[in-house]
Amino acid sequence: MDAQQVKELAKSLGADLVGIASAKTLNAFPPDPLWPQTPELISKSCKSVIVVASRIPVAAFRAKSGVVVQYMDMLVLRRMDKIAYRIADALEKEGHPSFVTAAQETDWDFKHASYGRLSTRHMGIEAGLGTFGLEVNILTPEFGPRIYLTGILTDLELEPDRIMTEQVCIGESCSRCLHSCPTDAVKHFGIDKRKCAEAAQEFGFMTSLATWERFIDGDTEQKKEAIRSRDIYGLWQGLLRVVGSFGDCPRCLAVCPVGNDYHAHLSSEQKVIPEKTPEKVARGKAFKQARKDGDEIDGLNQWNRRWVGPDGYQGMVARQMQEFKKQQAQRASENKFKREPEDIS
Ligand code: SF4
Numbered sequence: 001m002d003a004q005q006v007k008e009l010a011k012s013l014g015a016d017l018v019g020i021a022s023a024k025t026l027n028a029f030p031p032d033p034l035w036p037q038t039p040e041l042i043s044k045s046c047k048s049v050i051v052v053a054s055r056i057p058v059a060a061f062r063a064k065s066g067v068v069v070q071y072m073d074m075l076v077l078r079r080m081d082k083i084a085y086r087i088a089d090a091l092e093k094e095g096h097p098s099f100v101t102a103a104q105e106t107d108w109d110f111k112h113a114s115y116g117r118l119s120t121r122h123m124g125i126e127a128g129l130g131t132f133g134l135e136v137n138i139l140t141p142e143f144g145p146r147i148y149l150t151g152i153l154t155d156l157e158l159e160p161d162r163i164m165t166e167q168v169c170i171g172e173s174c175s176r177c178l179h180s181c182p183t184d185a186v187k188h189f190g191i192d193k194r195k196c197a198e199a200a201q202e203f204g205f206m207t208s209l210a211t212w213e214r215f216i217d218g219d220t221e222q223k224k225e226a227i228r229s230r231d232i233y234g235l236w237q238g239l240l241r242v243v244g245s246f247g248d249c250p251r252c253l254a255v256c257p258v259g260n261d262y263h264a265h266l267s268s269e270q271k272v273i274p275e276k277t278p279e280k281v282a283r284g285k286a287f288k289q290a291r292k293d294g295d296e297i298d299g300l301n302q303w304n305r306r307w308v309g310p311d312g313y314q315g316m317v318a319r320q321m322q323e324f325k326k327q328q329a330q331r332a333s334e335n336k337f338k339r340e341p342e343d344i345s
């Protein structure tokens with residue numbers, strides 16, 4: 001199988017996006033050189049990583065409760081894992097050892113936060129699928145940040161895709177993700193993972209730990225109280241349906257104006273950001289000024305620029321929106337044309 005055939009297979013199995021990164025490049029550019037998340041640490045024989053993306057259905061971001069997104073996240077992940085498994089299986093049957101990485105893995109030895117053995121965001125960018133947003137999610141031109149990614153590590157040498165050099169994220173002048181963040185976790189092309197976890201992993205690992213510690217240390221009355229607390233219910237629900245343990249906060253995904261899914265179904269719903277405050281707006285403006293002044297910004301240092309898009313923002317979202325509106329107008333006129341005979345009769 002060559003790269004084209006692998007991509008056709010992935011699409012035929014239902015992948016929304018697919019790209020290929022060379023293991024050599026991923027080994028040469030670890031997200032954080034101090035804590036390398038590279039294929040060579042998993043398997044020396046891996047030559048290529050096939051990156052598959054599945055979109056999160058946009059209706060979830062129109063729901064009143066975040067639980068809808070959390071449940072959809074789980075279904076998307078299950079479906080994506082099946083697609084990836086079938087690709088790995090097909091490659092092995094052709095004689096190329098291949099396996100799928102865990103998309104939502106956390107290895108506690110990496111910085112004691114939610115980092116896996118590989119960073120799927122970085123893999124996706126190296127496979128040419130998108131670039132970093134201000135909140136360091138991967139933004140794809142097609143679906144913005146509303147996707148999940150996984151990787152198939154294979155011994156087969158495949159033609160890799162080119163990394164994008166144009167920044168997909170509108171950047172500091174947009175800052176909508178920053179405005180929407182309930183815990184103020186969005187930094188300047190960076191994220192405070194612990195703050196994000198307060199909303200995004202309400203019943204994640206840290207909450208479980210704290211709950212059980214409180215239980216162990218408590219007296220009989222406190223133990224009884226702990227057992228009846230909302231935390232225990234949250235942990236039970238997390239075990240049962242994953243709801244509550246990751247991806248709880250949909251806000252920065254919902255408000256990001258990148259992608260035709262946003263133009264089609266979210267732009268009116270998400271136009272107003274209730275969480276926006278003068279302080280957040282001022283922070284976005286300060287980010288913009290700092291970049292203009294050429295200040296030292298961690299998220300935009302020489303190493304990280306590779307994933308932000310070294311050529312900067314060149315109007316990709318505006319171009320896409322114009323094209324989308326043109327197509328919408330065309331569809332509307334075609335439908336009108338189709339309806340006219342019925343009207344006459
Ligand atoms: S909301 Fe705006 S600033 Fe944030 S990631 Fe999306 S395009 Fe970038």
Ligand code: SF4
Binds near residue numbers: 135191195199251
């Ligand atoms: S997931 Fe929620 S808490 Fe985390 S950065 Fe996005 S908006 Fe903020």
